[in-house]
Amino acid sequence: MSACKLSVDYDQYENGVKIVDLLEELANKAESLQLESLIIGDWGGAYENDSSAIVETLVRLKDRFPQLRSLFIGDMSYEECEVSWINQSNLGPILSAYPELRSLTIKGSTGLSLDPAHHDNLEELTVICGGLGRDVIASISEGSFKNLRKLELYLGVEDYGFNGSLDDILPLIEPGKFPHLTYLGLKDSEIQDAIAIAVANAPIVDQLHTLDLSMGTLTDQGAEALLYSDKIKKLELLNLSYHYMSDEMMERWEQSGLNVDISDQQDADDNGDYRYPSLTE
Numbered sequence: 001m002s003a004c005k006l007s008v009d010y011d012q013y014e015n016g017v018k019i020v021d022l023l024e025e026l027a028n029k030a031e032s033l034q035l036e037s038l039i040i041g042d043w044g045g046a047y048e049n050d051s052s053a054i055v056e057t058l059v060r061l062k063d064r065f066p067q068l069r070s071l072f073i074g075d076m077s078y079e080e081c082e083v084s085w086i087n088q089s090n091l092g093p094i095l096s097a098y099p100e101l102r103s104l105t106i107k108g109s110t111g112l113s114l115d116p117a118h119h120d121n122l123e124e125l126t127v128i129c130g131g132l133g134r135d136v137i138a139s140i141s142e143g144s145f146k147n148l149r150k151l152e153l154y155l156g157v158e159d160y161g162f163n164g165s166l167d168d169i170l171p172l173i174e175p176g177k178f179p180h181l182t183y184l185g186l187k188d189s190e191i192q193d194a195i196a197i198a199v200a201n202a203p204i205v206d207q208l209h210t211l212d213l214s215m216g217t218l219t220d221q222g223a224e225a226l227l228y229s230d231k232i233k234k235l236e237l238l239n240l241s242y243h244y245m246s247d248e249m250m251e252r253w254e255q256s257g258l259n260v261d262i263s264d265q266q267d268a269d270d271n272g273d274y275r276y277p278s279l280t281e
Contacts, residue, residue, distance in 0.1 A: 002034065002035065002036045002037060003035075003036065003037035003038075003039075004026060004035060004037070004038055004039070005038075005039040005040075005041055005075070006019060006022045006023065006026065006038070006039070006040055006041065007019075007040070007041030007042045007043070007075075007076070008022070008041075008042060008043055008044035009042065009080075012044065013044035013045055017044065018044065018053075019040065019043035019044060019053070019054060020053050020054065020057045023054070023057045023058065023061065024057070024061070027061040027064035027065070028064075032064045032065055033064070033065075033066060033067065034067055035065050035067060035068055036067050036068065036069050036070065037068075037069065037070040037071075038065070038068060038070070038071050038072070039071075039072040039075050040054055040071075040072065040073045040074065040075065041074075041075045041076050041080070042076040042080040042081060046074070046076060046080075046081045046085070046086045046087055046108070047081050047082075047085040047086070047087065048087070049087060050087035050088060050089045050111050051073055051074070051087065051088050051089045051091070052089035052090070054073065055089055055090065055091060055093055055094055056093075058071075058094055058097065058098075059093050059094065059096075059097040062097040062098060065098075066100075067100075068098055068100070068101065069100065069101060069102045069103065070101075070102060070103040071094065071098070071101060071103070071104050071105070072104075072105040072106075072107070073088070073091065073094075073104075073105070073106055073107070074086050074088065074105075074106055074107030074108045074128075075105075075107060076107065081108075082281055083107060083108055083128065083129055083130050083279060083281070084108075084110065084129070084130040084131070084160040084161070084280070084281050085108075085110070086107060086108025086109075086110060086129075087108065087110050087111050088106065088108045088109065088110060088111050088112035089111055089112070089113070090112075090113040090114070090115055091104075091106060091112070091113070091114055092113065092114045092115040092116050092117060092139075095114070095116065095117070095118060095119045095122070096116060096118075099119070099120065099121060100121060101119065101121065101122055102121060102122060102123045102124065103122070103123060103124040103125075103126075104122060104124070104125055104126070105124075105126040105127075105128070106126070106127045106128070106129075107127075107128040107129065108128075108129055109127065109129035109130070109131060109132050109133060109136065109156075109161045110161065112127075112129075112133070112136055113135065113136060113139065114136060114139040114140065114143065115139060116143070117139040117140055117142070117143025117144070117145070118143055118144045118145075119144070119145055119147075120144075120146060120147060121147055122145055122147060122148060123147055123148060123149040123150065124148070124149060124150040124152075125140070125145065125148060125150070125151055125152070126150070126151075126152040126153075126185075127152070127153050127154060128154050128279070129154050129156055129160075129161060129279075130154070130156045130157065130160035130161060130188075130279055130280040130281055131155075131156030131157050131158065131159065131160035131161025131162035131163075131280070132153060132154065132155050132156055132161060132162055132164075133161050133162070133163055133164070134162075134163050134164030134165075134168045137153070137164055137168050137169065137172070138168065138171075140153075140172065141168075141171035141172045141174075141177065142171070145178060146178075146179065146180075147180055148178045148180060148181055149180055149181060149182050149183065150181070150182070150183040150185075151172070151178065151181060151183070151184055151185065152183070152185035152187070152212065153172075153185060153186055153187070154187055154188040154215070154279060155169070155186060155187065155188055155189035155190075155191075155195075155216075155277075156188055156189065156190070156277060156279065156280060157190045157276075157277060157280050158190070159280065160280050160281060162189075162190070165191070166191060166194045166195065166198060169186060169195060169198070170198060172186070173198070173199060173202045173204045174204075175203045175204065177204070178204075179207075180207075181204065181207060181208065182207065182208055182209045182210065183208065183209065183210045183212070184199075184204065184208055184210070184211055184212065185210075185212035185213075185214075185239075186199065186212070186213060187212050187213060187214050187215045187216055187239075188214075188215040188216055188277045188278055188279050189216040189217065189277060190216070190217055190275075190276075190277055191216075191217075192213060192216030192217045192218040192222055192243075192277070193217065193218060193219055193221045193222035194222070195213065195216075195222070196213055196218060196222030196223065196225055196226055197221075197222055197225040199211065199213070200225040200226050200228075200229040200231070200232060201225075201229050201231055202231075205229075205231040205232065205234075205235070206231060206234070208235060209235065209236040209237065210235065210236060210237045210238075210239065211232070211235055211237075211238050211239070212239040213226075213238075213239065213240055214239045214240060214241040214242055214243075214261070214278075215241070215242045215277055215278035215279060216242070216243070216277045216278075217243075217244055217275040217276070217277055218240055218243040218244060218245060219243075219244045219245060219246075219275070220245055220246050220248075220249045223240070223243075223245050223249050223253070224249075226238065226240075227249075227252060227253070227256065232258070233258060235258070235259070236259060237259050237260075237261070238258060238259065238260040238261070239260075239261045240253075240260060240261060240262050241261045241262065241263045241264045242263075242264040242266060242277075242278045243262065243264070243265060243266065244265075244266050244267075244268055244275050245262065245265065247265075250262050250265065
């Protein structure tokens with residue numbers, strides 16, 4: 001068994017089924033020793049129960065999953081639990097317990113922390129949410145992920161957890177921070193223009209093959225900075241999908257000769273005052 005997904009649906013939850021019991025059952029199977037990918041879906045009432053029991057159980061059972069390389073905690077649909085309602089916890093102990101882990105994906109940011117934020121072998125870190133707290137951003141930027149290849153952060157909006165500013169994001173793109181990074185996603189943001197302007201000529205772009213600034217409130221202002229950057233021209237892919245760029249700016253991108261995704265153009269509200277990222281609530 002190389003992959004497995006565990007979840008507790010509504011009826012199971014009402015009947016007392018617990019995700020930690022499913023984890024125990026999995027750990028007691030001989031196949032657990034070969035498990036490479038584990039996905040934790042709805043753990044039952046994720047809108048009122050956090051993931052701490054899952055973390056504690058995974059740490060305790062670490063010796064039963066010696067081949068685990070990929071872990072996703074919180075893989076649940078909108079119908080199961082809206083992303084802003086998913087209660088997470090401190091997932092740092094998992095990083096310590098699984099030193100051979102290569103990929104960690106987290107969905108939901110309510111109550112989320114990463115302490116300690118240290119891993120020598122992690123290659124992919126993704127946080128999917130409607131608003132990422134500055135404390136989590138700081139943990140990642142101040143932590144140590146020296147082998148990280150892919151960093152994908154949904155930054156979201158203030159109403160659903162984003163309480164930072166551009167100053168909190170800038171440390172993520174400091175030279176030498178992630179020496180092996182080739183995919184950078186700073187996306188789904190209500191300050192997408194400011195991020196685009198800051199990243200456009202940042203040294204980190206030189207090492208990337210993909211820059212993902214999709215799903216946010218990007219307008220012509222941020223796009224202009226990207227379009228004029230010589231560093232951006234060297235990317236294999238620039239993802240700007242779900243945006244608020246004008247038809248004129250889209251035409252300029254189409255004529256640029258760059259591999260850029262400008263699909264899913266959005267319309268601002270009637271006054272042009274407020275634009276919404278793709279994933280919030």
